[in-house]
Structures are given as C-alpha cells and as structure tokens.
Amino acid sequence: MHSDTLTEYVLVNYRWVFVVFFLLPCTVLGKMWAVFEKKSWSRRRRSTGLDHEKKVENIQCEVRHKNLHAPGRVMCTARPSWRSMTIAEMTYKKRMFNINVHLDEMISIDSHNRTVRVEPSITVGQLIPILIQSGWTVPVALELEDLTIGGLVMGIGLESSSFKFGLFHKTCTRYELVTADGDLITCSESENPDVFRCIPFSYGTLGFLTAIDIRIIPAKKYVRLQYRPIRSLEKIQSSLIAETIDVENNDFIELLMFGKNEGVLMTGQMTDGDQNTKNVNKIGRFYKPWFFKHVESLLLSQKHTEEYIPLKDYYFRHNNSLFWEVQDIIPSGNHPLFRYLLGWIMPAKVALLKLTQTDTIKQLYDKHHFIDDFILPISNLKESVEKFHEHLNIYPIWVCPTVLSPSNGLVHSHAPVDKMYIDIGLYGEPKVSNFNSSIVKNLELFVLKLKGFKMMYVGTYLNEYEFKKMFNHYLYQSIRIQLNCKHNFPEVYDKVNKKVRR
Ligand SMILES: Cc1cc2nc3c(=O)[nH]c(=O)nc-3n(C[C@H](O)[C@H](O)[C@H](O)COP(=O)(O)OP(=O)(O)OC[C@H]3O[C@@H](n4cnc5c(N)ncnc54)[C@H](O)[C@@H]3O)c2cc1C
Numbered sequence: 001m002h003s004d005t006l007t008e009y010v011l012v013n014y015r016w017v018f019v020v021f022f023l024l025p026c027t028v029l030g031k032m033w034a035v036f037e038k039k040s041w042s043r044r045r046r047s048t049g050l051d052h053e054k055k056v057e058n059i060q061c062e063v064r065h066k067n068l069h070a071p072g073r074v075m076c077t078a079r080p081s082w083r084s085m086t087i088a089e090m091t092y093k094k095r096m097f098n099i100n101v102h103l104d105e106m107i108s109i110d111s112h113n114r115t116v117r118v119e120p121s122i123t124v125g126q127l128i129p130i131l132i133q134s135g136w137t138v139p140v141a142l143e144l145e146d147l148t149i150g151g152l153v154m155g156i157g158l159e160s161s162s163f164k165f166g167l168f169h170k171t172c173t174r175y176e177l178v179t180a181d182g183d184l185i186t187c188s189e190s191e192n193p194d195v196f197r198c199i200p201f202s203y204g205t206l207g208f209l210t211a212i213d214i215r216i217i218p219a220k221k222y223v224r225l226q227y228r229p230i231r232s233l234e235k236i237q238s239s240l241i242a243e244t245i246d247v248e249n250n251d252f253i254e255l256l257m258f259g260k261n262e263g264v265l266m267t268g269q270m271t272d273g274d275q276n277t278k279n280v281n282k283i284g285r286f287y288k289p290w291f292f293k294h295v296e297s298l299l300l301s302q303k304h305t306e307e308y309i310p311l312k313d314y315y316f317r318h319n320n321s322l323f324w325e326v327q328d329i330i331p332s333g334n335h336p337l338f339r340y341l342l343g344w345i346m347p348a349k350v351a352l353l354k355l356t357q358t359d360t361i362k363q364l365y366d367k368h369h370f371i372d373d374f375i376l377p378i379s380n381l382k383e384s385v386e387k388f389h390e391h392l393n394i395y396p397i398w399v400c401p402t403v404l405s406p407s408n409g410l411v412h413s414h415a416p417v418d419k420m421y422i423d424i425g426l427y428g429e430p431k432v433s434n435f436n437s438s439i440v441k442n443l444e445l446f447v448l449k450l451k452g453f454k455m456m457y458v459g460t461y462l463n464e465y466e467f468k469k470m471f472n473h474y475l476y477q478s479i480r481i482q483l484n485c486k487h488n489f490p491e492v493y494d495k496v497n498k499k500v501r502r
Pocket residue numbers: 011012013014015016019328329330331353357360361362364365368369
C-alpha cells in the first residue's frame with residue numbers, strides 16, 4: 001500500500017490510536033501551559049485595565065488601516081477556523097480581511113453592581129473557575145470549556161438554566177464594540193439600545209466586540225439534582241412543561257431522551273448543602289463514567305434518584321464526552337480501564353482534533369453524521385421528536401428549555417410575551433437508511449414552519465429568503481446602515497450558509 005494511503009487508512013480507521021497516543025499527550029502539554037498562564041494571571045491582572053485599552057487601540061488602528069488600503073473589502077475576525085467550536089470550516093475567512101481580535105482576559109469583577117467585565121476571547125473554561133473561586137458565577141454557564149464569551153454573544157448560547165434566564169446574551173448588560181469606521185462605541189439597554197438588541201446572533205457583522213459585561217450571581221457549592229426516568233412521550237412533554245413553570249423550585253432543567261418514548265428528566269437547585277449532605281457525586285473526577293452514560297444507567301434502573309454534584313462538575317458535565325461525540329472518536333473511552341489509566345488527560349482539545357482531521361474523516365462526517373440544534377416552541381416537543389425519529393433516529397437527544405423574550409433583534413419570541421421554547425440537540429450517526437443533505441433542509445423547513453429557530457454553528461441549507469423569514473432582519477438592516485457596515489462587513493447569511501461553511 002502506498003505510504004500516503006496507509007497513513008490515511010490508519011488515521012480514519014484507527015483514529016483513536018492517533019488520538020490516544022498523540023493528541024492526548026499534546027492536550028496535557030496544553031493543560032500545563034494553561035496552569036502556568038493561570039498562575040501568572042494575578043500578576044497580569046494589575047495591569048489589565050491599561051492593557052485592554054492598548055489592545056482595543058490596536059484593533060482600531062487595524063480597521064482604519066484596512067479602510068485606507070483596502071476600502072470596500074469586508075472584514076471578519078482572524079480567529080482560525082480550527083480554533084472555533086464548529087464542525088465546519090469557515091471558508092469565508094480566506095477571502096475577507098482578517099482583523100486580530102484575540103483579547104482573552106477577565107478585566108474586572110464589580111461585586112457592588114454584580115457584573116463581570118471580560119474580553120471576548122476568554123473561554124468559559126477560563127472564566128467560570130475564576131468566578132467560582134471569588135464566590136460568583138454566571139446565570140447561564142455553558143457546558144463546553146472551549147466556548148468563548150464573544151462567540152456565544154455573536155452566535156447564541158444556552159444551558160439548563162436558560163428556562164429561567166433565557167439565552168446567554170440575556171445575561172449580558174453592556175457591549176463595547178469597534179465599528180466599521182474604527183470608532184469605539186458602547187451599548188446597553190440605556191445607551192444605543194437598538195445596537196444592543198441587534199448584537200446577539202449578528203455573527204460579527206456589526207463590528208468587533210472588545211468587552212462584554214455579564215451579570216453575576218452568588219455561587220453555591222452544589223447542584224442538588226433529581227433524575228426522573230419517564231417512559232412515555234406525552235408524559236415527558238407534560239412533565240417538562242410543568243417543571244419549567246416551577247421557577248421557584250428549579251434552577252436547572254435538562255432532559256436526555258434515549259428513545260422515542262424514554263427519557264430522564266433532570267431538575268436541579270443550587271445549594272450549599274449542610275453537614276449531613278450525603279450522596280455527593282463528584283462527576284468531574286477523571287475516572288467517573290461519562291455523564292450521559294450515568295444518566296442512561298438510571299433510566300435502565302427506573303429509579304428516581306437524587307444526588308449532590310459540585311457546581312463546577314455539574315456545569316461541565318458534558319465536556320469530557322463532548323455530549324456523546326467522543327464515543328465515535330475513542331470507542332472504548334468510557335471503559336473503566338481506559339478511564340482509570342488515561343481518563344485524567346481527557347478530553348482531547350477540540351482545536352487539536354479539528355486541526356488533525358483528514359479530508360476522508362470530514363467526508364465521512366458529511367455523509368454519515370448529523371450535528372444540529374433546533375429551537376422550537378415547547379408545545380411542539382412531541383411532534384418534533386416524532387419527526388426527528390422518523391427522519392434521523394439519533395439518540396440520545398439533548399432537550400433544554402429556554403425562555404425567549406419579544407424583541408426586534410434577530411432572535412426573539414414569536415409572541416408578544418416571554419415564551420418557553422426547547423432546544424433539541426441531535427448529535428450522532430442517523431440510523432435511517434436514506435440519510436442525505438435534502439433531509440437536513442427538510443428538517444430546517446419543518447422548524448421554520450413551527451416558527452422555531454436553528455443554531456447556526458453548523459451552517460444552514462436555507463436560502464436567503466427563508467433565513468430572513470426565520471430571523472427578523474428589520475432592525476438589523478437599519479443598524480447596518482447606521483454603523484456603515486454595507487461595504488465593511490458581510491451579512492449574517494453570508495457567514496452561515498452551507499456554501500461558506502464546509
Ligand atoms: C462517519 C464517521 C466519522 C468519524 N469521524 C471522526 C473524526 O472526525 N474524528 C475522529 O477522531 N474519529 C472519527 N471517527 C472515528 C474513527 O474514524 C473510527 O470510527 C474508529 O477508529 C473505529 O473504527 P471502526 O473500525 O469501528 O470503523 P468502521 O466500522 O471501519 O467504519 C465505520 C463506517 O465508515 C465507513 N468507512 C470507513 N472507512 C472509510 C473510508 N476510508 N471511506 C469511506 N467510508 C469509510 C465504513 O464503511 C462504515 O460505514 C469517525 C467514525 C465514523 C464512522
């Protein structure tokens with residue numbers, strides 16, 4: 001066999017060997033570097049205020065320089081595609097003017113006003129441990145450590161507390177932005193409120209974010225988590241609706257479905273516990289089973305269970321197994337032997353996995369794999385699960401309720417009041433025989449018909465007209481004129497359609 005073909009064969013069919021013996025050791029080196037960086041953080045913190053201003057000035061200079069030497073060329077960030085938490089390659093980056101906006105520090109915590117000010121490239125995995133150490137946390141704490149705050153504002157983000165607090169950006173109170181002309185503006189509910197409303201989901205097409213203020217709340221030690229196995233789709237829908245109404249007693253709600261008619265509904269409360277607190281399950285320990293496998297075992301046992309999970313372990317419960325995606329990469333990753341021997345270096349860095357995936361693996365993913373999140377009215381849960389079962393038959397399914405508010409921004413409730421939606425996340429290999437991209441488009445149109453939305457981190461097959469029907473562009477277009485975006489930034493659709501995300 002030709003040596004190139006042999007390498008390709010090994011990389012595709014025995015990728016776990018490469019991942020375990022090369023990528024995981026690289027991840028360890030990366031983690032050591034992160035510890036070193038964290039140690040030097042307090043030293044750098046003293047000068048951060050000034051540093052931040054200097055870094056923002058550099059971005060302004062880059063933008064003005066581009067306007068002088070390449071007027072009319074649209075811009076995007078220089079963050080390379082392999083660093084981003086998306087599966088597709090952002091091919092548009094090659095033809096656009098790239099501006100370096102890699103600002104990744106925490107600027108300050110304001111305990112009095114209960115906000116934290118951060119730069120956009122800081123990751124959730126960097127920010128949350130720092131906040132917890134200081135006794136605080138964010139209302140919507142994302143589950144994957146490598147997500148960045150800027151990416152979550154410019155895309156959208158949600159988690160199991162979103163039924164109470166809404167999408168991640170609803171907890172942000174102020175944005176600082178470098179505009180197409182190189183000016184620095186800030187916006188909030190009281191200052192440039194229309195710009196403030198249009199930033200979320202604008203995918204970097206109104207300006208470059210340089211700082212974000214996020215609301216903080218006091219952190220507690222544990223999440224007391226109740227697991228309730230249910231074996232009927234009707235009952236799952238009615239129980240989920242009932243729990244989302246009970247905002248007094250619930251801080252977190254999540255549902256994992258393991259079949260069309262079976263799932264485990266999880267409800268949780270943030271608590272400090274007391275001296276008699278038993279049943280503490282430190283699921284973040286390296287030798288612990290993957291979280292979804294733990295939940296599945298509770299479904300099989302049919303027992304209602306309650307556990308106390310340390311707050312940080314709860315937040316990052318899906319990080320080690322990247323929901324259930326790691327099982328396709330390291331098939332024996334949840335075996336006790338693997339966990340005890342090598343679990344401490346898991347998970348492999350997503351950026352490294354992306355950087356080293358071959359074209360064949362990519363093609364395999366396109367052909368045999370489905371990854372997407374749909375946001376639908378909660379009353380459509382049953383109908384949607386049935387539809388996804390018929391056209392995909394992928395399990396587990398992630399279901400996470402989120403409240404959407406009426407707004408004239410891009411993503412909003414389709415009612416004049418707050419309305420409960422659910423995110424349905426489908427990740428895995430479809431078990432239907434005729435899976436192809438026309439099924440994906442068909443599902444996107446199904447979501448559009450139900451007045452739902454689609455997350456865009458994977459891209460979309462919708463055409464521009466359909467896309468604009470899904471996301472209200474009315475105010476967005478007038479803000480683009482106000483901020484002189486026309487010849488300087490592309491529109492959202494030009495960054496998320498499948499032709500440019502491959
Ligand atoms: C669709 C898919 C995508 C994957 N993507 C990744 C990834 O991005 N990153 C990662 O780390 N691991 C990935 N893996 C995991 C890894 O490549 C292997 O699945 C793992 O090493 C176990 O191998 P296996 O012998 O069980 O696979 P097999 O059972 O040999 O293959 C699974 C399926 O893929 C098809 N297939 C295998 N090789 C090829 C090929 N060269 N060309 C076309 N079809 C082929 C087979 O016909 C079969 O349908 C992927 C696996 C699959 C099935």
